[in-house]
Amino acid sequence: MITVKNTFAKDGPLAKKLGRYEKRDSQIRLANAVERVMEMGGVLLGEAGTGTGKTLAYLVPAILNGNRVVVSTGTRNLQEQIFFRDLEFLMDALGLTIRTAYLKGQENYLCKTRLNTFVHSPKSLSYASKDVAKLTRWANLSDTGDRMELDEMSDDDPIWREVNSTRETRIGARCPFFDECFVTRxxxxxxxxxxxxxxxxxxxxxxxxxxxxxxxxxxxxxxxxDEAHLIEDIATEFFSTKVSSLRTERAISDALAAVGAAALRDDPYANDRARLGKQAIDLAATLFDLFRGPLGRANLESDRIDAAHRQYYHRLDSALEAFEMTLKTLEGCEESVDHCAHRIGAIRNDLGEILEHNDHRFVYWADTRRRSVILGASPIEVADYFRNEVLFKRETVIFCSATLSTEGDFEFFKSRLGIDVETEELLLDAPFNYPKQARLYIPNHRIDPRDERFTANACHEIKQLISLTDGGAFILCTSFKNMNAIYADISESWHGPVLKQGDAPKFSLIEQFISDPSSVLVATTSFWQGVDIPGHHLRLVIIDKLPFSSPSDPVVSARVAHLTEQNRNAFMEYQVPQAAITLKQGFGRLIRTAADRGIVAILDSRLHTKRYAQSFIRSLPNAPVIEQFAQLKQWWVSNV
Ligand code: SF4
Known part of the structure; x- marks a missing residue:
C-alpha cells in the first residue's frame, strides 16, 4: 500500500522516479503534518523555505487522502506548475490516477456571447480585420477557450478585453451559449x-x-x-466594491451594441435610448473627472464629496435609471440586452454604496489612473469574513508559504486573518547553509531614506556593488519614482544590459536577464516575489528601502487608525511585520539552490538607527551581516 511515509522513503516511488532523490527532513515533516491534519481536521500553518519541496509535501497526502481537496495559489505560475508538472509527475510516480481540474479566473476564458456581440458591432471595425478573423477562427476550434492558447497575443491586448468572460458580463444559465460556454465546461x-x-x-x-x-x-x-501570505491583500481586493469610469462607459456601450445586434424592428425607444446612453456617458465622464487627483489612491472622506459631486452623481444616477428602464422594455427579446440592464443597475447600486457611504467597516477611496478614475470601498479588516466563510465552514484548512512568520512566530498572520482557533504550526527552514552561501550587507552610512541625498548615495552604493559582482543583480525598489531615478543613473554608466520593469513582459525581462551574465534589472513590486532564478545568473539582490506600505494609502491608513482606536501599536503590530514579510520575499530571490552564492544589500540606514530594525533582521534567513564594503569584497573574492 502506498503511504505518505513510504512515498518519501529513500527507496520509495519518488526516489525510483527521480533517480537522484535527496531525502529532505523538512519536506517529510510537512508531509506528515498535512497528512495528520487531513485525517483529524483542523488548521495547519506551515512555513517552508525555498528548496523544501513544499508543493510535493502537501500534494502527496492530498492525492492519497481520497477526499476532495482544493489547492489555491496566489500566482498563476505556481498554479500551472502544480497542475502541469507536479500532479502529473506524482500520479506517474505513485501509479495512481485521480481526477484533477485546473480552473482559472473567468477573465481567462473567451465569452461566446461577447464575441458574438462584438463581431456584429461597429466596435470590431476599430480592430484589424485579420485579428478579428483569427480570434473567431480560434474560438471555433478551441476546446478550452483559454487565452493561454493564444500565445501570440500580448497580455494587455485590448481586443481580449472586448470578448473575454468577466464577472460582470457573464450571464449564466440564461445565456443562449450556456451549455457550450467555455466557463461552464x-x-x-x-x-x-x-x-x-x-x-x-x-x-x-x-x-x-x-x-x-x-x-x-x-x-x-x-x-x-499556498502562497498564503497573499490572502489578506487578495481578499481585501475581492470584497471591495469598485466602479470605474471605464466600467461605466463600457457597460453603456455594450448595452447599445447589444441592442444594435438584436436588430429590433419597430423599436419606439431606439432614439431615446441612444440619446440617454450618450447623455449617461457624458455625465459619467464629468463625474469621474471631478474626482480626478494626483495619480494613485486617495481617501474619499465625506467632506471631499461636495455639492458639485452630489449634483453630478444624482444626474448620472437618473440618466442611468432612465437608460436601464428603456433596456428593460426589451427584456425577453435578447438575453444579452437583459443582462446589460442588470449591469447598469449594479453600477447604480455600487456607486450609491460608495458615494453615500455610511458603513464604518469600510474605507472609501478614489484612485486616479492615467486612463480612468476608480471609486471604491474596501473592507478595513477581512478577518471576520475569513473566519466565518473559510475557517468555520471547512474541516481542514492548510496554509503554506515561504513567508508566513515574523520574528519566528505566526501571530501576525493569524491576527490578520482572524485565526483564533487551535492550530498546528510548523516553521521549517530552507535547506540552505546561509552563513556559508550568503551575506547580508547593510552599509554603514547614516543617510535617512527621506533625505534628498538618499537616491544619489544609493546609486553610488549600487555601482560599487554591481562592479563587485559584475552584474547578475536585481535592484528591488519600493516605488516607481525610485526605480526610474535609479534606472536613469545606472543605465548611463553600466557596461552591461540594464533592464527595467515595464519595458517588456516579465518573462521576457527574465529571459534577457539570464542571457547576459552582466545584466542588471531595476524593478519594483512585481519582482519582489514569484521570480525563481537559480544559479549564478542572480548573485546580488539590492533593496533600496524597507518596504513599508505607503501610510497615505487609504486602506493602510484606515487599518492603522482602526488598530490605534483599540489602543494597539499599529506600527509594531501591523506596519513592521507586514514590511518584514515583504522584505523576506525580496531576500528570498537570491538563494534558490544549495550551490548558489550571493549578497543581499539593503541600503536603508534605518536598519542601523531604529529600534524596530531587529524585528526585520530576526525575520530574515541567518546570513551574516556585513557593514563595511571592504569586508564584503573580501568575502566575495574568497568565496564566490
Ligand atoms: S455563459 Fe457567460 S461566459 Fe458563457 S458564453 Fe454566456 S455570457 Fe459568456
Whole structure:
C-alpha cells in the first residue's frame, strides 16, 4: 500500500522516479503534518523555505487522502506548475490516477456571447480585420477557450478585453451559449474532480457566490492555501466594491451594441435610448473627472464629496435609471440586452454604496489612473469574513508559504486573518547553509531614506556593488519614482544590459536577464516575489528601502487608525511585520539552490538607527551581516 511515509522513503516511488532523490527532513515533516491534519481536521500553518519541496509535501497526502481537496495559489505560475508538472509527475510516480481540474479566473476564458456581440458591432471595425478573423477562427476550434492558447497575443491586448468572460458580463444559465460556454465546461469538469487547482481570486469569487446561494467550486472540506501570505491583500481586493469610469462607459456601450445586434424592428425607444446612453456617458465622464487627483489612491472622506459631486452623481444616477428602464422594455427579446440592464443597475447600486457611504467597516477611496478614475470601498479588516466563510465552514484548512512568520512566530498572520482557533504550526527552514552561501550587507552610512541625498548615495552604493559582482543583480525598489531615478543613473554608466520593469513582459525581462551574465534589472513590486532564478545568473539582490506600505494609502491608513482606536501599536503590530514579510520575499530571490552564492544589500540606514530594525533582521534567513564594503569584497573574492 502506498503511504505518505513510504512515498518519501529513500527507496520509495519518488526516489525510483527521480533517480537522484535527496531525502529532505523538512519536506517529510510537512508531509506528515498535512497528512495528520487531513485525517483529524483542523488548521495547519506551515512555513517552508525555498528548496523544501513544499508543493510535493502537501500534494502527496492530498492525492492519497481520497477526499476532495482544493489547492489555491496566489500566482498563476505556481498554479500551472502544480497542475502541469507536479500532479502529473506524482500520479506517474505513485501509479495512481485521480481526477484533477485546473480552473482559472473567468477573465481567462473567451465569452461566446461577447464575441458574438462584438463581431456584429461597429466596435470590431476599430480592430484589424485579420485579428478579428483569427480570434473567431480560434474560438471555433478551441476546446478550452483559454487565452493561454493564444500565445501570440500580448497580455494587455485590448481586443481580449472586448470578448473575454468577466464577472460582470457573464450571464449564466440564461445565456443562449450556456451549455457550450467555455466557463461552464471548465466549471463542470471541476465539479467532478478529486483535486481542483485554483487561485486565491477564484477561491474568493466562489465564497462570494456561495454567500448568494450559488457556487463556482465543488463542495469540499479541505482547502490548501499556498502562497498564503497573499490572502489578506487578495481578499481585501475581492470584497471591495469598485466602479470605474471605464466600467461605466463600457457597460453603456455594450448595452447599445447589444441592442444594435438584436436588430429590433419597430423599436419606439431606439432614439431615446441612444440619446440617454450618450447623455449617461457624458455625465459619467464629468463625474469621474471631478474626482480626478494626483495619480494613485486617495481617501474619499465625506467632506471631499461636495455639492458639485452630489449634483453630478444624482444626474448620472437618473440618466442611468432612465437608460436601464428603456433596456428593460426589451427584456425577453435578447438575453444579452437583459443582462446589460442588470449591469447598469449594479453600477447604480455600487456607486450609491460608495458615494453615500455610511458603513464604518469600510474605507472609501478614489484612485486616479492615467486612463480612468476608480471609486471604491474596501473592507478595513477581512478577518471576520475569513473566519466565518473559510475557517468555520471547512474541516481542514492548510496554509503554506515561504513567508508566513515574523520574528519566528505566526501571530501576525493569524491576527490578520482572524485565526483564533487551535492550530498546528510548523516553521521549517530552507535547506540552505546561509552563513556559508550568503551575506547580508547593510552599509554603514547614516543617510535617512527621506533625505534628498538618499537616491544619489544609493546609486553610488549600487555601482560599487554591481562592479563587485559584475552584474547578475536585481535592484528591488519600493516605488516607481525610485526605480526610474535609479534606472536613469545606472543605465548611463553600466557596461552591461540594464533592464527595467515595464519595458517588456516579465518573462521576457527574465529571459534577457539570464542571457547576459552582466545584466542588471531595476524593478519594483512585481519582482519582489514569484521570480525563481537559480544559479549564478542572480548573485546580488539590492533593496533600496524597507518596504513599508505607503501610510497615505487609504486602506493602510484606515487599518492603522482602526488598530490605534483599540489602543494597539499599529506600527509594531501591523506596519513592521507586514514590511518584514515583504522584505523576506525580496531576500528570498537570491538563494534558490544549495550551490548558489550571493549578497543581499539593503541600503536603508534605518536598519542601523531604529529600534524596530531587529524585528526585520530576526525575520530574515541567518546570513551574516556585513557593514563595511571592504569586508564584503573580501568575502566575495574568497568565496564566490
Ligand atoms: S455563459 Fe457567460 S461566459 Fe458563457 S458564453 Fe454566456 S455570457 Fe459568456
Amino acid at each position: 471548465a466549471r463542470r469538469e471541476a465539479m467532478v474532480a478529486d483535486l481542483v487547482v485554483v487561485n486565491h481570486h477564484l477561491y474568493f469569487a466562489d465564497l462570494a457566490t456561495r454567500m448568494q446561494g450559488g457556487a463556482i467550486l465543488p463542495s469540499h472540506e479541505t482547502v490548501i492555501f
